[in-house]
Amino acid sequence: MDWVSTQSSFKTADGPRRVTLIGSTGSIGTQGLDVIKNAPEQFSVTALSGGYNLTLLAEQAVTFRPEVVGAAVDNVDELATAISSAAREAGATGYAPQLLSGADAATQIAGYSETDVVLNGITGAIGLEPTIAALKAGHLLALANKESLIIGGQVVKQIAAPGQISPVDSEHSALAQALRSGTPEEVSKLIVTASGGPFFGYSYEQLREVSPAQALAHPTWDMGRMVTTNSATMVNKALEVIEAHLLFGVPLERIEPLVHRQSIVHSMVEFIDGSVIAQASPPDMRLAIALGINWPHRVAGAAKPCDFSTASSWTFEPLDESVFTAVKLAKQAAAASGTHMAVYNAANEVAVEAFHEGRIRFTDIVETINRVLDAYTPVNAELSAEVVLQTDQWARAHATALLKEKA
Ligand SMILES: NC(=O)C1=CN([C@@H]2O[C@H](COP(=O)(O)OP(=O)(O)OC[C@H]3O[C@@H](n4cnc5c(N)ncnc54)[C@H](OP(=O)(O)O)[C@@H]3O)[C@@H](O)[C@H]2O)C=CC1
Ligand SMILES: CC(=O)[C@@H](O)[C@H](O)COP(=O)(O)O
């Protein structure tokens, strides 16, 4: 527990927090704006960064009136036109934000100085540069984009001040809350719960035949395409085990996945006296987002609590690691070197796209990660963001070539 302080020693502004949202048009981003809309006395929006959904981004901009708006599109005029037309439709006048566009817009916006908190809700390795920019600018980083921490590893940890990252991933928010119950020396185990995804109980042979539509039918959460697919392969749980290790400094052998089909207990900490502290709430990311952007303080009414007035059951069962090998593979990769997880993640991102394009089977996703890791030899260079990004590029190219051979 060396890094995310359970009480947060990181100094944030007193009073209302100014929030920058990276990936504002996605699942995390839109729920983040919902949290802010419901607590206007606690938060304001400084900057919004989206990808390609300019209609939604422009609507958000006109509603929340941030100082800066950015999109991934190449031409800034497209963004300007979208905002003018959203303003006209809403009858809004006199709003002229600073506009940014292109591949670098999210990073520039994450580093924009006039803010207190950056919610990073982008998907994938492209979140690394915004994560680093937010940390270097001295902002609290409410981190949903787990990939940036996992691939950045020690590079990100060295840039972050103690308590500068607040977890938004539901399991890590739960762990951070449970860890408030004891000292680092008193922690014996982190238990990371998993819904089990849509294919819980499937054999390997059954998994070979599943379709993209089936993989996107998550039993409990409504999320973006990448994280939903990762839940189905258990790559999401694999990434989350490594994320917990990096956030809380607990050794990998003392972090375990546990299937909990209801997604109500979001994770648990076992202490040395045999006590287990769990965090429970119905599956609603607004709770973790609200706590993340307001860390370490709770936001009243952020989400509904469990309803214990009617009978319900919570179940817990081990993950079948003979069928779902992603967690074991990630633990091996994370132990191998500081860049193996960048390879793991990049190979996964390429394979997930190929699966959704109908080019490979579901079981080929983890198989591809395995094969790219097997082919990887770390470069003999000091670990840096550049080395991580070069490794990411190598792994993408290698995975792409492997999948071409397969076709
Ligand atoms: N959704 C959830 O409940 C949870 C998500 N997470 C994590 O949070 C992160 C976000 O997930 P989620 O919200 O589901 O993902 P989504 O796919 O719903 O959203 C991704 C966001 O990133 C934007 N984006 C895509 N490409 C670019 C680009 N090149 N430059 C800038 N922005 C870009 C998208 O913009 P646009 O749509 O405009 O193209 C969108 O705003 C992931 O790391 C995920 O693992 C963690 C826990 C729960
Ligand atoms: C909501 C959230 O944090 C997701 O990362 C969630 O954990 C996905 O569910 P799985 O447990 O199925 O991976």
Ligand SMILES: [Mn+2]
């Ligand atoms: Mn999660």
